[in-house]
Amino acid sequence: xxxxxxxxxxxxxxxxxxxxxxxxxxxxxxxxxxxxxxxxxxxxxxxxxxxxxxxxxxxxxxxxxxxxxxxxxxxxxxxxxxxxxxxxxxxxxxxxxxxxxx
Amino acid sequence: xxxxxxxxxxxxxxxxxxxxxxxxxxxxxxxxxxxxxxxxxxxxxxxxxxxxxxxxxxxxxxxxxxxxxxxxxxxxxxxxxxxxxxxxxxxxxxxxxxxxxxxxxxxxxxxxxxxxxxxxxxxxxxxxxxxxxxxxxxxxxxxxxxxxxxxxxxxxxxxxxxxxxxxxxxxxxxxxxxxxxxxxxxxxxxxxxxxxxxxxxxxxxxxxxxxxxxxxxxxxxxxxxxxxxxxxxxxxxxxxxxxxxxxxxxxxxxxxxxxxxxxxxxxxxxxxxxxxxxxxxxxxxxxxxxxxxxxxxxxxxxxxxxxxxxxxxxxxxxxxxxxx
Numbered sequence: 293x294x295x296x297x298x299x300x301x302x303x304x305x306x307x308x309x310x311x312x313x314x315x316x317x318x319x320x321x322x323x324x325x326x327x328x329x330x331x332x333x334x335x336x337x338x339x340x341x342x343x344x345x346x347x348x349x350x351x352x353x354x355x356x357x358x359x360x361x362x363x364x365x366x367x368x369x370x371x372x373x374x375x376x377x378x379x380x381x382x383x384x385x386x387x388x389x390x391x392x393x394x
Numbered sequence: 395x396x397x398x399x400x401x402x403x404x405x406x407x408x409x410x411x412x413x414x415x416x417x418x419x420x421x422x423x424x425x426x427x428x429x430x431x432x433x434x435x436x437x438x439x440x441x442x443x444x445x446x447x448x449x450x451x452x453x454x455x456x457x458x459x460x461x462x463x464x465x466x467x468x469x470x471x472x473x474x475x476x477x478x479x480x481x482x483x484x485x486x487x488x489x490x491x492x493x494x495x496x497x498x499x500x501x502x503x504x505x506x507x508x509x510x511x512x513x514x515x516x517x518x519x520x521x522x523x524x525x526x527x528x529x530x531x532x533x534x535x536x537x538x539x540x541x542x543x544x545x546x547x548x549x550x551x552x553x554x555x556x557x558x559x560x561x562x563x564x565x566x567x568x569x570x571x572x573x574x575x576x577x578x579x580x581x582x583x584x585x586x587x588x589x590x591x592x593x594x595x596x597x598x599x600x601x602x603x604x605x606x607x608x609x610x611x612x613x614x615x616x617x618x619x620x621x622x623x624x625x626x627x628x629x630x631x632x633x634x635x636x637x638x639x640x641x642x643x644x645x646x647x648x649x650x651x652x653x654x655x656x657x658x659x660x661x662x663x664x665x666x667x668x669x670x671x672x673x674x675x676x677x678x679x680x681x682x683x684x685x686x687x688x689x690x691x692x693x694x695x696x697x698x699x700x701x702x703x704x705x706x707x708x709x710x711x712x713x714x715x716x717x718x
Contacts, residue, residue: 325647325648325650325664325667326660326664351399352395352396352399355396355399355534355656355657356396356653356656356657356660358613358648358650358652358653358664359533359613359652360613360617360647360648360652361613361617361618362613362617362645362646362647362648364617365617365644365645366645378532378533378535379535380535381534381535382535382536382537383535384535385403385534385535385536388400389399389400389403389404390400391400391403391404391407391536392538
């Protein structure tokens with residue numbers, strides 16, 4: 293696995309990405325209406341490690357989040373999970389899909 | 395496999411930048427609901443629809459089209475469609491809607507205008523400047539296109555001297571109240587949902603409906619905006635016994651609507667689960683969001699009736715016109 297420091301910087305600039313507070317308890321996954329398909333813990337760990345390929349390889353997962361905040365309402369660490377997923381979407385749109393404003 | 399994400403989101407961003415809407419509608423489709431209501435243009439307080447109710451029939455039609463391509467290798471087809479859409483607005487061709495469908499959704503806006511009038515709340519309307527608020531672009535992470543649209547909306551409100559906005563759906567409420575202040579410098583318009591405005595006025599029902607129904611909380615009203623008690627208290631005053639489903643209030647379960655564009659199949663699965671939870675309590679279901687209404691109705695069995703909260707409230711609070 294390669295740590296991409298530029299990717300880390302981009303995420304830091306992407307808003308209130310507070311996934312470092314995650315205690316890896318799995319409450320989010322257990323409650324998610326999409327079940328085990330969506331795993332914020334794994335996505336966020338990749339992001340925090342600067343594992344660019346890991347995050348970008350999960351593009352479909354990132355876009356399948358409902359942003360419904362059921363996980364967030366029960367997160368013991370109070371993480372802004374939906375906003376973090378949204379931040380990852382902005383990165384995928386820019387770095388994978390080339391959808392940033394020209 | 396979802397529908398091709400890149401081209402679908404690309405079309406959304408292109409539409410928003412070029413045509414000021416996720417699914418650009420003809421002007422008459424946006425403002426036609428006001429016919430005969432004599433709502434004044436502009437004013438310090440306006441009813442702001444953000445085109446959400448008007449757009450839902452097109453979203454519904456588009457979702458049905460997209461579902462045909464889920465799981466199929468269609469990236470090239472979508473790429474061509476995106477290129478064509480840059481030149482010609484494809485929405486009227488890809489999202490064909492019937493006059494009956496449009497009229498049904500417009501009726502909810504008319505309900506809301508009548509309810510505000512019954513509560514003696516003075517309000518105007520921006521007509522052609524009632525722009526889409528950009529919620530879908532925000533949620534999908536198309537931040538550049540979203541910021542442009544948010545600024546357009548803020549400019550329109552400023553141009554008309556608007557100080558207070560009354561919204562009609564959770565998504566526009568969330569955008570204007572909680573997101574715009576973070577992306578539009580100096581945005582200080584007061585934003586309230588019509589449900590909050592009506593609840594504050596402590597309206598008395600003119601008719602007690604004597605009905606029973608289960609209430610589906612929208613995720614955005616319940617967990618983003620804290621609108622929980624208002625629809626319940628209005629329904630109860632109107633003589634509706636409100637039953638709570640398995641997951642309700644702050645712990646409500648999503649209708650699946652947010653996935654209808656990219657993952658129509660998953661969206662339908664989640665909607666079916668939610669309809670099951672709701673109909674286990676009552677076969678009559680009340681929603682408070684146009685997207686929840688459309689998504690749940692699409693999968694509901696024939697014996698389950700799903701209606702918007704305004705359908706109930708208008709019967710309870712707005713006296714029927716006397717026949718002449």
